[in-house]
Amino acid sequence: MSVRVIxxxxxxxxxxxxxxxxxxxxxxxxARYQGGANAGHTLVVGNRKYVLHLIPxxxxxxxxxxxxxxGVVIDPAALxxxxxxxxxxxxxxxxxxxxxxxxxxxxxxHKLIDTLQESDQKIGTTGRGxxxxxxxxxxxxxxxxxxxxxxxxxxxxxxxxxxxxxxxFRKVYDAPELDVEKTVAEYLEFDQKIDPYVTDTAEYLNDxxxxxxxxxxxxxxxxxxxxxxxxxxxxxSSSPTSGGACTGLGLPPxxxxxxxxxxxxYCTRVGNGPFPTELLDEVGExxxxxxxxxxxxxxxxxxxxxxDLFALKYSVxxxxxxxxxxxxxxxLNGFDELKVCTGYMLDGRPVKHFPSxxxxxxxxxxxYESHRGWGESLExxxxxxxxxxxxxxxxxxxxxxxxxxxSYIGIGPGREEVIVR
Ligand code: GDP
Ligand code: IMO
Ligand code: MG
Numbered sequence: 069m070s071v072r073v074i075x076x077x078x079x080x081x082x083x084x085x086x087x088x089x090x091x092x093x094x095x096x097x098x099a100r101y102q103g104g105a106n107a108g109h110t111l112v113v114g115n116r117k118y119v120l121h122l123i124p125x126x127x128x129x130x131x132x133x134x135x136x137x138x139g140v141v142i143d144p145a146a147l148x149x150x151x152x153x154x155x156x157x158x159x160x161x162x163x164x165x166x167x168x169x170x171x172x173x174x175x176x177x178h179k180l181i182d183t184l185q186e187s188d189q190k191i192g193t194t195g196r197g198x199x200x201x202x203x204x205x206x207x208x209x210x211x212x213x214x215x216x217x218x219x220x221x222x223x224x225x226x227x228x229x230x231x232x233x234x235x236x237f238r239k240v241y242d243a244p245e246l247d248v249e250k251t252v253a254e255y256l257e258f259d260q261k262i263d264p265y266v267t268d269t270a271e272y273l274n275d276x277x278x279x280x281x282x283x284x285x286x287x288x289x290x291x292x293x294x295x296x297x298x299x300x301x302x303x304x305s306s307s308p309t310s311g312g313a314c315t316g317l318g319l320p321p322x323x324x325x326x327x328x329x330x331x332x333x334y335c336t337r338v339g340n341g342p343f344p345t346e347l348l349d350e351v352g353e354x355x356x357x358x359x360x361x362x363x364x365x366x367x368x369x370x371x372x373x374x375x376d377l378f379a380l381k382y383s384v385x386x387x388x389x390x391x392x393x394x395x396x397x398x399x400l401n402g403f404d405e406l407k408v409c410t411g412y413m414l415d416g417r418p419v420k421h422f423p424s425x426x427x428x429x430x431x432x433x434x435x436y437e438s439h440r441g442w443g444e445s446l447e448x449x450x451x452x453x454x455x456x457x458x459x460x461x462x463x464x465x466x467x468x469x470x471x472x473x474x475s476y477i478g479i480g481p482g483r484e485e486v487i488v489r
Pocket of ligand 2: 076079080081082106107108109191192193194195196197198199287288289290293302303304305338339340364
C-alpha cells in the first residue's frame with residue numbers, strides 16, 4: 069500500500085508518462101491532479117508510441133483504474149479524441165476511467181482567449197485554453213462537469229458565458245464571435261458521452277486509500293512551471309508541485325507516503341522565460357537532436373541546456389522529493405565533458421536561494437562543475453553496476469547535491485529501457 073506523487077522536477081517533459089506507465093504495473097489507481105491538454109505524456113511500448121494529454125498514464129494496464137481529478141481542466145474535444153484514439157488501438161476505457169464531477173471544463177472561448185492573449189503577452193503557452201479556464205475557475209464563473217447534469221442551468225451558463233466573452237472579443241480583439249447555439253449543442257452532446265465516467269472521485273480515492281490500495285498521483289508540467297513556485301510569470305496556471313496533488317484530488321496530505329521527482333539528466337524548457345543553463349550553441353543543438361526534444365503537444369523545439377542542480381535542489385525542497393527517477397541519461401552518451409550547475413552568481417556575488425523574480429534569474433551566471441563523460445552506449449546495461457564508472461559518478465553527484473536517492477534510471481524511451489537501482 070502506498071500513495072505516491074509523481075512530480076516533474078524541472079520545466080516539464082521530464083518523462084513523467086514513461087515513469088507512471090512503468091510504476092503503474094504495481095499500482096491499482098493512477099490519478100491526474102492538475103493541468104489539462106497542455107500536457108503531453110509519452111509512452112513507448114514495443115514499436116508503438118502513445119501521447120496522452122488528459123488520460124492518466126496508467127491506462128495501458130488493464131487492471132489499473134485511471135482518475136481525472138477535480139484539479140484538472142477538461143477540454144471535451146481533446147478528451148473524446150484521446151478516448152477514440154486509445155480505443156482504435158484496442159485499449160478499452162470502459163469501467164476504468166473516472167472523471168471528477170468537480171473538474172472544470174475548457175470552453176472554446178478559453179482556447180481563443182489563450183491564443184489572442186499570446187499576441188500581447190508572449191508566455192509561449194500551448195494555446196490549449198489552460199490559463200483562461202483557470203481564470204474563470206478562480207473568478208467563480210467556470211463551468212464544471214457537474215453543471216452538465218442540469219441542462220437548463222447549463223444552457224443558461226453557456227449562453228451568458230459566451231455572450232460575455234463575445235462582447236470582449238468584439239471590443240478588445242475585433243475577433244470573430246462564437247456561435248452560441250453550436251457550442252450549446254456540442255457541450256450537451258459531450259454530456260451524454262461523458263456521463264458513464266463521471267463520479268465523486270474524492271470519495272472514490274479516499275475509500276481506495278483507506279482500504280490499502282496502491283495509488284500514483286500523476287502531475288503534469290513541472291515544479292518550475294508552478295503558478296506559485298515557478299518562474300512567474302512564465303509558468304502554467306496550476307500547481308504541478310506535490311501540494312497540488314491534495315487539492316487537485318481531494319486526498320489529505322496525511323495520505324501521501326512518498327514523492328517521486330522525475331528528473332531529466334539535462335534541462336529543457338518549452339516556451340519563454342528564464343533558463344540559466346540554456347545552451348544556444350552546438351551542444352544545445354546536440355542535446356535537442358539526441359534527445360529528440362520536440363514538444364509532445366505542440367511539436368515546438370525544446371530549449372536545451374545543462375542540468376541545473378541549484379534549481380533542482382529548490383524543486384526537491386518545494387516538493388519534498390524523497391526519490392528521483394533520472395531519465396534520458398542515454399542522451400548524454402558520447403560527450404567528453406558534462407557540466408552541471410551548482411549555483412548562480414549575481415552581480416559578482418553567489419546567490420543564496422533560487423531567485424523568485426525573473427529579472428534576477430535572467431541575469432544570473434551559472435557556476436558549473438565539470439564531469440567526465442562516457443564514450444560507450446548504455447544500451448546493454450541492465451543493472452546499476454553495469455553502468456560505466458563515469459556514469460555512476462554523474463548519478464551520485466546528483467544524489468549528493470540534492471539529497472535524494474536515484475531509484476530508477478532511464479536509458480531509452482521504451483517501457484523496458486530502465487535500470488532499477
Ligand atoms: P512528460 O511530459 O514528462 O511525460 O515527458 P514527454 O513525453 O513530453 O517527453 C519525454 C520524452 O522523452 C518522450 O519522447 C519519451 O518517450 C522520452 N523518454 C522518456 N524517458 C527516456 C529515456 O530514459 N531515454 C530516452 N532517450 N528517452 C526517454
Ligand atoms: P508536460 O505535462 C512542458 C509550458 C508552456 C508555456 C507555459 C504555459 O508534458 O510536462 P500553458 O499552455 O500551460 O498556459 O503554457 O507552460 N508548458 C509545458 N512545458 N511540458 C508541459 O507539460 C507543459 N505544459 C505547459 O510551454 O511555457
Ligand atoms: Mg510532455
